[in-house]
Amino acid sequence: MQSVHFFLACAALFFAASAHGQDTKRQLALDSVQHVREVVVVSKNTFREVIPSQKLDGAVLERLNAHSVADALRYFSGLQIKDYGGVGGLKTVNIRSMGTNHLGIFYDGIELGNAQNGQIDLxxxxxxxxxxxxxxxxxxxxxxxxxxxxxxxxSVYIRTRTPRFDINKPFNLRFKAGRASSDTYRLSGLWENRLSQAVNASLSMGYLTSSGKYRFRYLRHNQDRSVAYDTTAIRQNGDIWALRAEANVHGVIDHGMWNWKAYTYNSQRGIPGAIVNNVWRRGERQSDHNHFSQLRFQKSFSDAFSTQWLAKYAYYHTHYVNNDPTQLPVNNTYKQQEIYLSTANVLELMPNWSVSLSYDFKWNKLDSDTRLFVFPHRFSNFISLATAIDYRRLKLQASVLGTFVKDHTRTMVDEPSHSVFSPALFVNLYPFTSKAFSFRAFAKKSFRMPTFNELYYTEIGNALLKPETAVQYNVGAVWEKTYRASLIRGFRLQVDGYFNSMSDKIVAYPKGQQFRWTMLNLGKVHIKGIDLQAETTMQPSPELSFTGRLQYTYQQARDVTNPSDSYYKHQIPYIPWHSGSAIVGANYKQWQLNYSFIYAGKRYNQQENIVYNYMPAWYTSDLSLVYAFNWQGLRCKLTAEVNNLFAQDYDVILNYPMPKRNYAISIDITL
Incomplete structure (x- = not known):
């Protein structure tokens, strides 16, 4: 395995050095006669994306009654959010029924990792x-x-704010304060400063505190549909306090840029746990101390060659306590470390043809004071070769990824290393002269290793778990049009049909405790789906405008492992056949009215699709009113929100009730 590490690193470095050597003389000649007045950050190769993405940015994000990334992701088609309720409840995301661990979450270009359980709490x-x-x-x-x-x-890419300054103003200050139901208070601040023409810095901080108490209804039926429990109560042990801080230094150089980021998140919270047989008080507590620092460097050495280097160190500390008198006491600490290094290099062979070679190294380690813990650590190497062609109306991208993973433990015999190659092909075609309409398609094979929790945790892990493989096929079309002088200023329609085949799919179920899981290989799952998204903008007058965004998803995700199983060809747990969302906004002068709606159809909470496991459809509506004004040189914004407008009782996850109608107000001041 050591030789594999060395070979992969040398291959990536050789590619970068050889491409650089070809262009060095020409670049020196150009530099001797040219004086660069502007900074070109990266070459045009960076922006050659084959298939359009779904995006929420700027004003659209502000229209949502959203405070976390998890809240915003609910409005993407093809995603399902697992929400355990309340301000501090665990929130993870599932893409096209393939599971959380097949979705990469990237924060300013570098993936957020969690080898412990693969769950990124959004x-x-x-x-x-x-x-x-x-x-x-x-x-x-x-x-x-x-x-x-x-x-x-x-993949979900989260891009944080890049500082922008007025000509005569070298700094920005922003403060935000909010009050919401469940005794929730939010405070945040942002400071940005221009240190020089090429370097600026920023500091963002946020504080959250909440009792987590909210009213809910617990209604359960017996198998004959008679009422077993019907109780209205207040959710307990859901309190949280959290402090977040993020520092950034941004720099630009000739034909390049660099960024350094330091991030810390510290919280203490109660875990209400599942409500089982009308019992809802639990004694579980959890504290998290998550820190990471990352560095990004990107430079174009010529019009033909660009390189990017990334480095990251992360440390996650979790302390879990269970003092519930009805259960065995638990007091455990988990410490996770990650080191990540990456180099990506792209070379333009011809004006419409580029190739890239990238190499990543990742080291993960998990320590714990739990009984019989095996202290695993993992070496992962990734090397990719990709090519892209952009010729007239055709865009094409092909890639292959080699993944090499080796686990070591302190007390167990090491398993053989895993070596997997994952190919992918993406095509986009404009059939007409106008680029308003396009077809796209892709086929891809992906692979993921089981997490440390899934493999090694005492009484939870399953060392016999197999790695999970996914094969995806997707076809779709996009129609987009803009108008300068009409009532409808623009619209966009996007539709995709897909088929995913999962082998040895791993599913995690809560084991009565939010932090603990029971692991299971389902075997084979076939997933068929349709994603539909539509957007439009209307402007009846210069002072009045309307925006709308609609998304719908149909998914059929069936377990096809064994025809003799009672749940053969049944829908897998927690995947609704139908789901969707809508966002509507109206702007008039300084006022803004926003409405958002989310719907999830019927689904089942266990493998067998029987009446006892049935979960009804749920929907929720949110409404907000915003007033923006200037006061003594300050830009101010007042926001009032009503969430779950119609006070629907629902569970996203069985036995984890969601809040009924709740309210929030906030003020945002920019200096």
């Missing part, structure tokens, strides 16, 4: 400093990216 990621969220199915279809980016079945 509720911890605040929207206060987020400028754009983008979803890619398959993968980000640009070849200038880290090698591991080619390995995900889907």
């Amino acid at each position: 509720g911890q990621l605040s929207l206060d400093n987020v400028e754009e969220i983008t979803l890619y199915n398959g993968q980000k279809s640009a070849i200038f990216q880290p090698a591991s980016d080619f390995g995900n079945a889907g």
Whole structure:
């Protein structure tokens, strides 16, 4: 395995050095006669994406009654959010029924990792400093990216705010304060400063506190549909306090840029746990101390060659306590470390033909004080080779990713290393002269290793779990049109049909406790689906405008492992056949009215699709009113929100009731 590490690293470095050597003389000659007045950040190769993405940015994000990244992701087609309720409840995301671990979450270009359980709690990621969220199915279809980016079945890219300054103002200050139901208080601040013409810095901080108490209804039926329990109560032990801080230094150089980021998140929260047999008080507590620092460097040495280098160190500390008198006491600490290094290089062979070679190295380690813990650590190597062609009306991208993984433990015999190659092909075609209409398609194979939790946790892990494989096929079309002088200023219609085949699919179920899971290989799952998205903008007058965004998803995700199983060809747990969302906004002068709607159809909470496991459809409506004004040189914005407008009682996850109608107000001041 050591030789594999060395070979992969040398291959990537040789590619970068050879491409650089070809262009060095020409670049020196150009530099001797040219004086660069502007900074060109990266070459045009960076922007050659084959397949369009789903995106929420700017004004659209502001229209949502959303405070975390998880809240915003509910409005993407093809995604299902697992929400355990309340302000501090665990929130993860599932893409096209393939599971959380097939979706990569990237924060300013570098993936957020969690080898411990693969669950990125998106509720911890605040929207206060987020400028754009983008979803890619398959993968980000640009070849200038880290090698591991080619390995995900889907990717979410979160881009934080980049400082912008007025000519005579070298700094920005922003403060936001909010009050909401459940005794919830939010405070955040942003400071940005221009240190020089080429360097600026920013500091973003946020504080959250909440009692987590909210009223809910617990209604359960017996198998004969008679009422077993019908109780209205207040959710307990859902309190949270959290402190987040993020520092950035941005720099630009000739034909390049660099960025350094340091991030910390600290929280303490209660875990209400599942409500079983009308019992809802639990004694579980959890504290998280998550920190990471990352560095990104990107430079174009010529019009033909660009390189990118990434580095990251992350440390996650979790302390879990269970003092519930009805259960065995638990007091455990988990410490996770990650080191990540990456180089990506792209070379333009011809004006319409580029190739890239990328290499990533990742080291993960998990320590714990639990009984019989095996102290695993993992070495992962990724190397990718990709090519892209952009010729007239045709865009094409092909890639292959090699994944090499080796686990070591302190007390167990090491399993053999895993070596897997994952190919992908993306095509986009404009059939007409106008680029308003396009067809796209992709086919991809992806692979993921079981997490440390799934493999090694005492009484939870299953060392016999097999790695999970996904094969995706997707065809779709986009129709987009803009108008300058008409009532309808623009519209966009996007439709995709897809088929996914999962082998040895791993499913995690809550084991009565939010932090603990029971692991199971389902075997084979076939997933068929349709994603539909429509957007439009109307402007009846210069002072009045309307925007609308609609998305719908149909999914059939069937277990096809064994015809003799009672659940053969049944829908897998927690996947609704029908789901969708809508966002409508109206702007008039300084006022803004926003309405958002989310719907999830019927589904089942266990493998067998029987009446006892049935979960009804749910929907929720949110409404907000915004007033923006200037006061003594300050830009101010007042927001009032009503969430779950019609006070519907529903569970996203069985026995984890969601809040009824709740309210929030906030003020945002920019200096």
